[in-house]
Amino acid sequence: MYICLEGIDGSGKTTQIKLLESWIQKCGIDVLRVFEPTDNEVGKLIRKLLQNPDAINENFQITLALLFAADRTVLMRDITEAEALAKIVISDRSFYSSMVYQNDSEWIAEINKHAKQPDLVILLDINPETAVSRCDGMDSFEEQNFLASTAKKYLELADHQNFMVVNANNGINKVHDDIKRIVAHKLGMCI
Structure with missing residues (x-):
């Protein structure tokens, strides 16, 4: 199973x-944890570019979307191999992030058509003010107005994609319990 937190x-x-x-x-299941951008050379380049103040402009966004x-294409190999070994894959982001962070969702869908769709997407919905207070301010996307707009896009996408939405304004333990309930139900496990 491929689980993604967005x-x-x-x-x-x-x-x-x-x-x-x-x-x-602890439940006895092997896990592969992955994240986007990855630690490969493309992912490292993305991380560097995200720190550029121009990262939010339209031309820069096209470059970032392609990168x-x-x-993601490279990451799909790791996900497929892990699933073949009956591991649960947990991902920090997927192509849905590109759908909300970059513009032109139809084009984003086209360039990501080979990306594996998660079996379960859990959206952590949080107040943008709280989110900004948690950020380190290292990249151009960690700005309150931008995050508010992106959060709205996530909720719109969640309605169409049947994401499970968790209120991330709650404390860490409450959020974790909510996520465990969702995953346990999906896997047919008891908490």
Whole structure:
């Protein structure tokens, strides 16, 4: 199974993925944790470019969208191999991030048509003010108005894609419990 946590910067994805990974492993299931951008050369280039103040302009966005699609294609190999070994794959982001962070969702869908769709997407919905307070301010996307717009796009996408939405304004433990319930139900497990 391929599980993806989505949400704006500062929503708590990294923390919740680590907690989810630990919980699933305690249940006796092997886990592969992945993230976008990856640690490969394309992913490293993306991380560097995200720190550029111009990263949010339209031309820069086209470049980033193409790089994310390339990075994702490489990541698909790891996901497919892990699933073949009956591992649960937990991802910090997927192509849905590109759908909300970059413009022109039809084109984004086209360049990501080879990306594997997650079996379960959990959207961590958080107040943009809270999210910004958690960010380190290292990249151009960690700005309140931009994150508010992106959060709105996520919720619109969630309605059409049947994401499971979790209120990430709650405390870490409450959010983790909500995620565990969703995953346990999907996997047919007891909490």
